[in-house]
Amino acid sequence: xxxxxxxxxxxxxxxxxNNRRAAVLDAAAYRFRRQGYAATTMRDxxxxxxxxxxxxxxxxxxxxxxxxxxxxxxVRRIADAVDVAVSAVAADSPWQRFETGLAAHLQSLLGxxxxxxxxxxxxxxxxxxxxxxxxxxxxxxxxxxxxxxxxLPLARADDAIWMRLLLLGAANWSKTWFRQDGAxxxxxxxxxxxxxxxx
Amino acid sequence: xxxxxxxxxxxxxxxxxNNRRAAVLDAAAYRFRRQGYAATTMRDxxxxxxxxxxxxxxxxxxxxxxxxxxxxxxVRRIADAVDVAVSAVAADSPWQRFETGLAAHLQSLLGxxxxxxxxxxxxxxxxxxxxxxxxxxxxxxxxxxxxxxxxLPLARADDAIWMRLLLLGAANWSKTWFRQDGAxxxxxxxxxxxxxxxx
DNA sequence: ATATTCACCTAACAAGCGTTTGTTTATGGA
DNA sequence: TCCATAAACAAACGCTTGTTAGGTGAATAT
Numbered sequence: 001x002x003x004x005x006x007x008x009x010x011x012x013x014x015x016x017x018n019n020r021r022a023a024v025l026d027a028a029a030y031r032f033r034r035q036g037y038a039a040t041t042m043r044d045x046x047x048x049x050x051x052x053x054x055x056x057x058x059x060x061x062x063x064x065x066x067x068x069x070x071x072x073x074x075v076r077r078i079a080d081a082v083d084v085a086v087s088a089v090a091a092d093s094p095w096q097r098f099e100t101g102l103a104a105h106l107q108s109l110l111g112x113x114x115x116x117x118x119x120x121x122x123x124x125x126x127x128x129x130x131x132x133x134x135x136x137x138x139x140x141x142x143x144x145x146x147x148x149x150x151x152l153p154l155a156r157a158d159d160a161i162w163m164r165l166l167l168l169g170a171a172n173w174s175k176t177w178f179r180q181d182g183a184x185x186x187x188x189x190x191x192x193x194x195x196x197x198x199x
Numbered sequence: 200x201x202x203x204x205x206x207x208x209x210x211x212x213x214x215x216x217n218n219r220r221a222a223v224l225d226a227a228a229y230r231f232r233r234q235g236y237a238a239t240t241m242r243d244x245x246x247x248x249x250x251x252x253x254x255x256x257x258x259x260x261x262x263x264x265x266x267x268x269x270x271x272x273x274v275r276r277i278a279d280a281v282d283v284a285v286s287a288v289a290a291d292s293p294w295q296r297f298e299t300g301l302a303a304h305l306q307s308l309l310g311x312x313x314x315x316x317x318x319x320x321x322x323x324x325x326x327x328x329x330x331x332x333x334x335x336x337x338x339x340x341x342x343x344x345x346x347x348x349x350x351l352p353l354a355r356a357d358d359a360i361w362m363r364l365l366l367l368g369a370a371n372w373s374k375t376w377f378r379q380d381g382a383x384x385x386x387x388x389x390x391x392x393x394x395x396x397x398x
Numbered sequence: 399a400t401a402t403t404c405a406c407c408t409a410a411c412a413a414g415c416g417t418t419t420g421t422t423t424a425t426g427g428a
Numbered sequence: 429t430c431c432a433t434a435a436a437c438a439a440a441c442g443c444t445t446g447t448t449a450g451g452t453g454a455a456t457a458t
Binding site: 159166191192 | 237375
């Protein structure tokens with residue numbers, strides 16, 4: 001399924017250097033997204049990566065380290081997508097910038113990428129210190145939306161914080177009702193913004 | 200099925216009839232909320248209920264049956280709370296009714312009740328038929344909000360569906376940022392409604 | 399008084415868990 | 429060619445999991 005075989009040629013051998021680490025991470029992201037952390041076994045991940053369970057420990061020291069790595073990669077991807085999208089329309093109106101950021105956020109979330117969805121799922125409660133790290137990662141990401149909402153022309157200054165909670169919350173929740181044959185991420189963002197934009 | 204719960208006196212001895220079933224369900228709801236379904240063991244639940252793991256099977260045939268029962272009870276509680284709250288302000292404006300319903304929904308969710316929060320958590324992916332039942336339960340509940348948003352005076356007719364997704368989504372997501380010493384559920388509902396209400 | 403039912407306990411089961419250990423194979427640099 | 433290293437395998441480790449089987453004493457029914 002997820003392979004990572006080089007496209008260069010008929011070499012069955014691997015070109016040295018731990019390029020299978022990415023395959024392991026992909027497999028973990030895939031399983032964590034589909035089954036959640038607790039319900040995913042190391043043997044699940046190993047099977048998808050084409051190796052045995054014990055071999056995973058060459059690349060990662062533990063199961064929780066795998067989750068942390070998936071989260072880090074996921075946050076990095078969403079953050080990059082949002083930053084690129086927003087900076088591309090920097091000259092436009094605050095509402096347009098916010099909508100663009102929201103659309104990029106939704107696109108990352110709903111566009112099929114495993115990493116992003118793992119970030120959104122709620123965190124494991126049984127490993128407190130891991131939990132803290134993951135929360136810190138997500139907080140760091142959501143920070144950039146604070147700037148976007150503060151630029152909006154709102155009736156009250158303290159509306160900004162509620163605007164962020166309303167829109168980002170609804171966006172994160174959308175994974176429960178989103179259908180591939182329904183409204184696109186960009187369309188969802190537009191519809192949501194319409195409802196809160198002053199008329 | 201056959202119940203015949205007596206409404207008679209308060210004996211210190213157990214009045215026969217499986218009244219410890221409720222204690223088991225409470226323990227399950229508590230653990231499922233705090234740790235999630237997969238990370239909760241039957242021994243966890245049994246300990247909290249003051250019995251041994253095997254004894255749980257006198258009251259429930261399996262772990263998944265326990266989750267289903269918690270969901271059913273949770274949906275019943277939230278639905279009742281919302282219905283009671285909304286019917287108490289039936290004469291008011293559509294916006295007021297919607298806000299009241301949303302506040303009741305948030306109150307159930309954030310007010311410390313374990314059952315309600317279990318309903319909101321995302322569903323176990325590894326048991327498909329159980330998953331279907333739980334989704335059906337939740338869909339059934341959310342149905343009543345469709346009526347509330349359809350009464351709102353909106354610019355477009357198809358805004359209603361988006362209004363519901365926006366507000367309920369943000370409400371369900373609020374469990375990730377809600378703090379006991381911050382805004383109350385009613386306050387949150389009011390703030391959210393303010394942002395989408397035509398000015 | 400006797401029998402039955404209830405609500406639990408004790409004790410185990412097989413399966414699966416994350417992880418560790420020792421070993422093997424392939425590779426690239428000296 | 430020789431050897432250090434990378435990246436895997438094979439097999440087990442101790443432990444936990446959901447679940448089951450049979451037993452026990454008290455409460456109830458006959």
